[in-house]
Amino acid sequence: MKKLKKLVIAIGVILLIGIIIYFFFLASYVDKSRNVRVYDSMPAISEQAKKLHASLFIADMHSDNLLWDRNILDRKNHGHVDIPRLLEGNMALQVFDAVIKTPRGQNYNATDASSDNITLLAMGNRWPIKTWNSLLERAIHQRNLLYEAAETATDKLKIITYREDLEQLVADRKNDIKYVGGLLSIEGMHALEGDLDNIDKLYDLGYRMLGPVHFFDNKIGGSSSGLKKGGLTAFGRKAMKILSEKSMVVDLAHASPQLIRDVVSMEGVAVAISHTGVKGILDSPRNLSDTEIKLIADKGGLIGIGFWPEAIGSGEPADIAKAISYTIDIAGEDHVCLGSDFDGSTTIHFDSAMLAVLTDALIKEGLSETQIRKVMGENQLNFFLENLPSRK
Numbered sequence: 001m002k003k004l005k006k007l008v009i010a011i012g013v014i015l016l017i018g019i020i021i022y023f024f025f026l027a028s029y030v031d032k033s034r035n036v037r038v039y040d041s042m043p044a045i046s047e048q049a050k051k052l053h054a055s056l057f058i059a060d061m062h063s064d065n066l067l068w069d070r071n072i073l074d075r076k077n078h079g080h081v082d083i084p085r086l087l088e089g090n091m092a093l094q095v096f097d098a099v100i101k102t103p104r105g106q107n108y109n110a111t112d113a114s115s116d117n118i119t120l121l122a123m124g125n126r127w128p129i130k131t132w133n134s135l136l137e138r139a140i141h142q143r144n145l146l147y148e149a150a151e152t153a154t155d156k157l158k159i160i161t162y163r164e165d166l167e168q169l170v171a172d173r174k175n176d177i178k179y180v181g182g183l184l185s186i187e188g189m190h191a192l193e194g195d196l197d198n199i200d201k202l203y204d205l206g207y208r209m210l211g212p213v214h215f216f217d218n219k220i221g222g223s224s225s226g227l228k229k230g231g232l233t234a235f236g237r238k239a240m241k242i243l244s245e246k247s248m249v250v251d252l253a254h255a256s257p258q259l260i261r262d263v264v265s266m267e268g269v270a271v272a273i274s275h276t277g278v279k280g281i282l283d284s285p286r287n288l289s290d291t292e293i294k295l296i297a298d299k300g301g302l303i304g305i306g307f308w309p310e311a312i313g314s315g316e317p318a319d320i321a322k323a324i325s326y327t328i329d330i331a332g333e334d335h336v337c338l339g340s341d342f343d344g345s346t347t348i349h350f351d352s353a354m355l356a357v358l359t360d361a362l363i364k365e366g367l368s369e370t371q372i373r374k375v376m377g378e379n380q381l382n383f384f385l386e387n388l389p390s391r392k
């Protein structure tokens with residue numbers, strides 16, 4: 001009997017090691033195959049673009065980098081974002097999103113919420129066991145990853161939680177002290193696990209922007225890719241009120257048209273669309289109509305134009321520049337910003353180190369220097385200076 005018990009334990013241990021190795025390689029494979037950079041190296045750009053790019057304050061509204069099993073402080077050759085590459089690309093402010101649930105077969109038309117790919121990824125990434133079953137714990141863990149990196153490399157990454165942090169970042173850059181400011185956001189308020197008190201918890205942990213929905217309808221409201229695509233629920237309305245009281249931004253990326261209308265019609269809510277395409281360039285259920293662009297702009301919000309082909313066409317920098325120019329025509333030049341979706345299971349032509357190709361494309365598209373300064377980062381800077389809470 002004793003021998004049998006030992007044998008069972010031995011088989012169990014071997015099996016467990018096998019599973020761990022399997023998931024370790026699988027998670028890395030999924031990361032590399034889903035986050036693709038098209039350019040092998042930095043394309044040639046004009047001297048004018050290089051010079052202008054070096055003088056810009058650059059900000060991006062959306063990266064899913066924390067989802068993947070990488071140390072953000074190490075430079076990688078795949079995907080789009082890590083601190084060395086962000087610094088090389090002259091990025092000053094990057095929003096890092098926690099992605100917490102992605103159903104199998106998710107798509108822009110009708111996504112059913114009943115399955116979840118992130119459970120396997122969490123295991124493969126060797127995240128704490130409590131993240132396997134809890135969406136809130138997944139958000140907390142991804143937040144911890146960014147905080148740990150900021151504690152390790154204090155001169156390269158600082159977390160932005162208050163207006164004063166951002167003012168300090170601007171002052172430091174003027175003195176040529178350059179680091180990346182990281183601002184935390186969540187893609188889908190199913191992270192609350194149905195409990196409004198968790199907004200306080202996420203705020204205390206440093207989160208400053210929350211997206212009501214991701215690919216599927218949830219307790220807050222309807223997704224543009226959900227089954228019902230409804231508006232804001234009574235529960236969602238309460239949640240939006242708390243966000244505005246706490247000076248947290250509502251990210252309406254992935255929201256259904258009705259949800260966008262419902263949230264925008266509420267008083268005192270700060271809204272942004274962190275990453276999107278626009279229907280005027282590419283007609284997709286995921287993209288914003290001209291009416292929605294105007295609604296967001298009239299509310300003082302920002303529209304972050306994505307870099308991935310399903311949002312803006314071929315994905316060439318010239319296409320991104322075209323989508324930005326189109327959106328400026330409708331929203332005005334103060335309401336458009338970058339919403340890359342770097343590392344968001346996306347194929348993007350360039351990574352964050354090669355961002356100057358976009359400055360080059362915007363010049364070629366005919367944008368003025370002032371417009372380029374605004375969309376490349378100043379709009380996002382002003383938006384957060386206005387909408388982040390103050391320490392005072």
Ligand SMILES: [Zn+2]
Nearest residue numbers: 187254275344
């Ligand atoms: Zn997204």
